[in-house]
Amino acid sequence: MSRPEPRGEAMRRRDFVKLFASSAAAWPLVAQAQQPDRMRRIGVLMSTAETDMQTTDGVSAFVRGLVERGWTLGGKMQIEYRWAAGNANLYRKFALELVALAPDVILAVGGSGVSALQQATRTIPIVFVGTNDPVERNLIASMERPGGNTTGFIGFEVSIGRKWLELLKQVAPSVSRVAVVRNPVQLVGQLTAIEMAAPSFSVEVSSVDVRGGIEMERAVTAFAGSPNGGLIVTPSPFSVIFRDQIITLADRHKLPAVYFNRFFVAGGGLISYGPDIIDQYRRAAGYVDRILKGEKPADMPVQAPTKFELVINLRTATALGLTIPAGVLSVADEVIK
Secondary structure: OOOOOOHHHHHHHHHHHHHHOOOOOOOOOOOOOOOOOOOEEEEEEEOOOOOOHHHHHHHHHHHHHHHHOOOOEOOOEEEEEEEOOOOHHHHHHHHHHHHHOOOOEEEEEOHHHHHHHHHHOOOOOEEEEEEOOOOOOOOOOOOOOOOOOEEEEEOOOOOHHHHHHHHHHHHOOOOOEEEEEEOOOOOOHHHHHHHHHHHHHOOEEEEEEOOOHHHHHHHHHHHOOOOOEEEEEOOOHHHHHOHHHHHHHHHHOOOOEEEOOHHHHHOOOOEEEEEOHHHHHHHHHHHHHHHHOOOOHHHOOOEOOOOEEEEEEHHHHHHOOOOOOHHHHHOOOEEEO
């Protein structure tokens, strides 16, 4: 069961974010002439809250990647952050604020942030991470040649849905009913992939839409009223925002659950499989570096994940009465004991 974060750790994380989120309120509204040694300005539109541990780990990797390429924070580089926390109104508000600052490039986390930024500018380069189905969402023309002012790194391919279902059945063979926790406003590709794979694993699939904590708790509690249930938690800003509550519900109702990144497992979840999101932030730093040196996002291919992580929490498995197969343990990237 997830426990509240120690106050000292929360304070350290807030201090960490403040360290990197140095203010750029004095940025000029009109971009200066392109000079090799001039200060470069980067905007960042995050989909999560400022205090979220996934946010701070990603920010650290992104900044470190830029520093490794010669960009000194406060010297050659200034960064201005906005945290939308999954709020549609804040995406629009912060997109306009960042564009008004006339940065050289903007990093956007999540498709909603990209959409809001594209409505605000078609000229400032945008590099995204954690965005799914960018072609279907009309964010880019194609993966190979995205066109326009936007490129980046997709978060999850649709086919991963089958892998999540396969893992759930491997670690909890008795599961015959699966609830897919998802954001109802996002595309249904991953849910469709899970539904198509369901007959192969002899399971019935339903969905739990995450619009708010109370609604989600009612839906999961109702689902848990019948036996042999399990959860698959798909990626969205809302899943991240309600991470602790989702983990707590799975623990309370003894529901085996597969999550999309390791932060859920570190917080007490059973098992996760997905792309290394921190690696995507590092790779995004490389794209930002190339744009700052003159390359155009229109000519930079959008890239799929290349590094995946399987993380297992044995303490949670024991609490659920599950024995993780040796074959699954042998390929895990991390096992929490």
